[in-house]
Amino acid sequence: MKRLVLVGGGHAHLSVLRALAQKKTPGVEVTLVTPSTHQNYSGMLPGWMAGHYVQAQCRIDLLSLAQTARVHMAVDRIAGIDADQHCVRLPDGRRLEYDLLSLDIGSEIDLSWLEMAGNKLLPVKPLDDFFVAWPKILACAREQPGYRLVVVGGGAAGVELALAARYAFSRANIQGRVELVVSESGLLAGHAAGVQGRIKHFLARAGVFVHRQRAVGVEEGVMLSDGTLLPADCVIAATGARAPLLLKFSKLMLDENGYIAVNGFHRSLSHPNVFAAGDVCARQDVAMVRSGVHAVRAGPVLAANLLATLMGTPLVTYQPRQRSLYLLACGPQYGVASWGGFSAEGKWIWRWKDRIDRRFIQRFSAP
CATH class of the missing domain: 3.50.50.60 (FAD/NAD(P)-binding domain)
Incomplete structure (x- = not known):
């Protein structure tokens, strides 16, 4: 039985859970370690603060996703990682050993x-x-x-x-x-x-x-x-942002700012059985700004590469786009769009952002 441990319920791991739900992985035991049974979606936080949403509209039920994917969920934070010993430590001293590890815990x-x-x-x-x-x-x-x-x-x-x-x-x-x-x-x-x-x-x-x-x-x-x-x-x-302090003692190769150094597959440069996505890692082959956009888009690639590693098939590369679209909420139902040198503003920007955000929540909601 191979052991896959997913640490963090971030944007990229949503795609991993969905992929695991859609594709059977016999002989693989999967555990998700995350401090909450829900993911509060950061993209809708300003709208919630302003009173346009209730909290239930801004969060994703990780427990339901995990159950659908046949993934065991440990509601906890990790206290440390030992990549040489292939394990993560929980605050109560327990060790979770893995054959394959994926990290999506963001930055601090x-x-x-x-x-x-x-x-x-x-x-x-x-x-x-x-x-x-x-x-x-x-x-x-x-x-x-x-x-x-x-x-x-x-x-x-x-x-x-x-x-x-x-x-x-x-x-x-x-x-x-x-x-x-x-x-x-x-x-x-x-x-x-x-x-x-x-x-x-x-x-x-x-x-x-x-x-x-x-x-x-x-x-x-x-x-x-x-x-x-x-x-x-x-x-x-x-x-x-700064890199999570626990990475210092993980024995993983880090970049000069303390983030996990990964390649185009989002695979650790020092430990091939460790993958990472989102703000916890830093690509060494291309320059990428820290943005939730990349965590979302890298999610399906991360999912494919974790399954490929388990099955021994070729990996795929995440190719970030040169420009990312930012839709900024302005308090009232009004927004500003930023895409390279282009900008625009208006109520229609808010409606556009609202549709994208609601669609994101719906995509990962249990039927």
Whole structure:
């Protein structure tokens, strides 16, 4: 009996579970280790914050998927990986041995500059914790006139969260202030100037105050690099990603930033019985930005390669597209599209994004 262990219930492993459900794998025992029986879909988080969805519309039932695929599910986090010993460790000390391992656990939020904000600090990851915390923030803001929310992060996540929070405050008649802190690299670095301009104007119209400086967490909120104090009742961290710290001791080959080094098959360069997809890994043959788009698109390739490895058939390469489409939610049912040098905005962008997101949830929902 061969043992396949899937660690993480991320976007790529959804495709693996679906493939396992569609194709019988006799002689293979599959275990999924993930901290929750559901995957909260990050693409719909801003819409949920803004009040356009209820949580049940934004999550995928991993337990049902696993049962349909005849996969045993262990609801837990892993505490470590020993690739030389072919095992993963659970927090209670148990070891799960594998013949084939696949990792889709994502990255972590880099909080190194913000930790001193203490209990005011709310990282956007893990999503499960954020879904629990946000309704409590709204409740506090309703009861506390002049509530101040600071979002740190100038990427797509920071922009969408700030606009979603501002819209949620407006809907609830909350007299609060929302501020967005971006680094010196600016708003939406890497996107076209047209996209940046559209978002800048929308932030201004929405009443989100933008600060283009580095922020450091302090007891009162955050301190900007020019010494300005931004008092905050809550600091949402949507800052840069970092590799999961447990990878340091995994004995897997890592890149210079601590991510698992993989080839075009998304196979570890040091351990051929280990595969990885999503933000936990780094391709060494091509340059790829960290985006959920690639985790979704690499999923079917990862599934095919895991099955091919088990059956001894040829592997296939994931070819990332040169450009990715980004549909940014702007709080109300309005969006901005970014694709290379192209940009557009309007309610139709929101409807387009809404259809894509709902279709994604439906694709992995049990019949």
